[in-house]
Amino acid sequence: MPLVQGYVRKMSHKGLSPVSYFWESATYNEADKKDLTAKESTSESPVESWIGKKITLSTNDEIRCLHCGKKTKKSFSQGYCFTCFTNLSETDLCILRPETCHFHKGTCREPEWGKTNCFKKHTVYFANSSGLKVGITKENPVSNRWVDQGAKFGIPILEVESRRDAGILEHYLSQFLPDKTTWQKMVTGDPPNIDLVREANKFLNHLEKNEFLSPPDSKSKLVWNRLDLSGGVTEIQYPIDSYPEKIKSLKLTKETPITDTLVGIKGQYLLFVSGVVNIRSLSGLWIEVST
Incomplete structure (x- = not known):
């Protein structure tokens, strides 16, 4: 039985001493091609309960856009399809470099989104x-x-x-x-x-x-x-038993699942004995976690 599975989102969290993490993922109704609304789910048990266990991360390499839910061969801006990446305000350059905001020039991709999110x-x-x-x-x-x-x-x-x-x-x-x-x-x-x-x-x-x-x-x-x-x-205190023996970013693909002992969590990183995995960078990718 897998611990969790679905199209991954970044981990949610609560508390500071220590931080408690929860796995966020989504599933879609494959039968309804017109409705790609994501069904979001959160793990019942905290991710830190996996620490000290040997777990396996596997994937089928499928990616679904965080915004529209459509399948995409490549992820842009950590989880978006190319169309959404080039059209949404939340993926515009000014999100990475807010000093370049161009709302005042009348060229914001989504003015209403900009008013709600940027003018606060x-x-x-x-x-x-x-x-x-x-x-x-x-x-x-x-x-x-x-x-x-x-x-x-x-x-x-x-x-x-x-x-x-x-x-x-x-x-x-x-x-x-x-x-x-x-x-x-x-x-x-x-x-x-x-x-x-x-x-x-x-x-x-x-x-x-x-x-x-x-x-x-x-x-x-x-x-x-x-x-x-x-x-x-x-x-801030993070749930960490120890730090990785090697500072290496582990690559997850269909051909290369990751099996290792989880030793901690920090930021959006899972810390394993042999390296680390940035969960946020995998947003939109279908992942199954099992022991």
């Missing part, structure tokens, strides 16, 4: 996953984003009214510190200790002294609210 309060934060990094999120609580990135520590530093404004600030700060997580370091162990409050105050004080932080093509000054840092840093 966003938080700029500092986190420590593989070292100090800056990031942005609309998620509430912000810690949801930190868990997905495998951050050990995090602190929100300021708030703005739109994704574009957050992206402009993130892009500016990325000149001085990384805005990406080095996954190889993240799955190796805990990151080096960094005083996030001190670093946050340093950059916030620097921002307050600069008057040039205004959105391009705009005469108005970018408005941001400095957040109270007195709440301190959030620490």
Whole structure:
């Protein structure tokens, strides 16, 4: 009997001390070709209950688009077919680089989606996953984003009214510190200790002294609210017995199933003795997990 099977989504989670993970997948009614609505399901038992067991991940190589449900030979932007990838706002370049938002130019792919998702309060934060990094999120609580990135520590530093404004600030700060997580370091162990409050105050004080932080093509000054840092840093504990002996990304295909002992979970990574698997990168792929 398989533990779970279906077209995988990224793992959901709850809690911080430690984080508890749940396997998300979808199935489709093959008989109804006109209705490709996904039937979403969540594992009843947490994924960390598999730790210490030898499990097998297998696939038939079938991929279904996360948005429209159609089968696709190749996944784009972690789970989309080419048509959705080239037409949806959620897969546009400005999602990866929010400072390039073009809504104000009238060229947004889906204006209503943009109004709902991009014109809401966003938080700029500092986190420590593989070292100090800056990031942005609309998620509430912000810690949801930190868990997905495998951050050990995090602190929100300021708030703005739109994704574009957050992206402009993130892009500016990325000149001085990384805005990406080095996954190889993240799955190796805990990151080096960094005083996030001190670093946050340093950059916030620097921002307050600069008057040039205004959105391009705009005469108005970018408005941001400095957040109270007195709440301190959030620490996150992950369900990990040990770290992999080899820092290697394991490839899952129909011809190459993965069978190994699960030793931990961090971010969206399953940690095995012989390497790691990024579940989010496999979104839309049919996967069966069995012991």
